[in-house]
Amino acid sequence: MSKQHTQGRVAFATVVGTSIEWYDYFLYAAASGLIFNQLFFGPLGSTLSTMVAFATVGISFLFRPLGAFLAGHYGDKLGRRVVLIITLIAMGAATALIGFLPTYESIGIAAPLLLILLRIIQGISAGGEWGGAVLLAVEHAEVKHRGLRGSFPQIGVSIGLILSSGVLALMTAIAPGDAFLEWGWRVPFFLSILLVAVGYWIRRGVEESPVFHEIAERKEQVANPLGKLFKSHWLLVILASLVFVGNNAAGYMTTGGYIQNYATDPAGPIGLERGPVLWAVSASAVSWLIFTIVAGAVSDKIGRKNTYLLGWMLLLIGIFSLFPLVNTGSIWMLFxxxxxxxxxxxxxxxxxxSMYAELFPSSVRFSGVSVSYAIGSILGGAFAPTIAKALVSATGTTTSVAIYLALVTLVSLAATLALRDRSGIPLGPAHEEEQSVIPIIGVRS
Known part of the structure; x- marks a missing residue:
């Protein structure tokens, strides 16, 4: 099989797999503010039930590091592919079981407790999924296309958002009104069974990362990769995590379900219909997909760091544009x-x-990228919808949410400035010494 054909199969498999994983993950987030707040947390009252429902979205983030630790440990010892198959199955099983859950009205307090337990399983799975998927893509890629190839699993996020919002919107049309709350919301969760079967079949045929093959052939697997990571690269893990917080916090305005709830709340200032808002979120995810790929390609030309610096400026513009447009009450302005x-x-x-892969040496790379991503997601998006809801309740204005998101974005900008650009550095174990030089400005190894 040619190298180009192998890279194509890897790209397809990582896109499909991550799309399914994030479909499952975002489906819960979207349902939290539209469905779970009423059916599982309803006795708490309108405002508190929504805040608690959003908090359950965040709780899963607290378990992402556990998934990252487990996946990083075994991914650096046993390979990337086996971890990806396990996380896919775990995520799909948890999602399907949510579709079968009785509501609070049927079994009382056991209903929200079981819901939270299944969300925790989703969090563990998500913590292990990302590192394996991106390393398969990046480590298979040619150096000159590393940024572009690495962006492919990233578009799984936007595709997952398109699918989850689109299927929910479709079900609001098929089962309108009370029927949606009675049974219609369950169908998208049942659909996960079919999607996971497809994803499993595709991922089984993917070749292991050539970098891990080389590590295994050299018998250079680290016995305790997490221990080595935190002993030698703890400061790098912190900075890499902070690079992610701005994007994750802003992104969870939609992927975490906040905008959907804010725009459709009958007691709120907007009061739009559920269906059009879900379709607008799905359509905007297409734009997210496009610019994600563009950013990967641009980073191959101007470097990862310069692309990030451009991105933070664009994100600040987006943050301060979002709520004034949403608050017009027009679905087109929201879009x-x-x-x-x-x-x-x-x-x-x-x-x-590509940036994360280039920051960490090959022997602890899976652990490094997974743990950094997991910690960044906790500090960034975990409780962003809950914080946004609380800020609006306390201040009466969405300006407070924009300021909060802007401050988090500035933290990521500062972390980006503290790192050296290592675009194109060799990723194989033969270059472990070069990779182990700490890429933090002003810090010597």
């Missing part, structure tokens, strides 16, 4: 606000896999 936001989201996301 425009989301599209402007996705330009910055794409330009701070497409280059992330």
């Amino acid at each position: 425009l606000g989301l599209v402007i936001l996705t330009v910055g989201l794409g330009f701070t996301y497409g280059q992330q896999p």
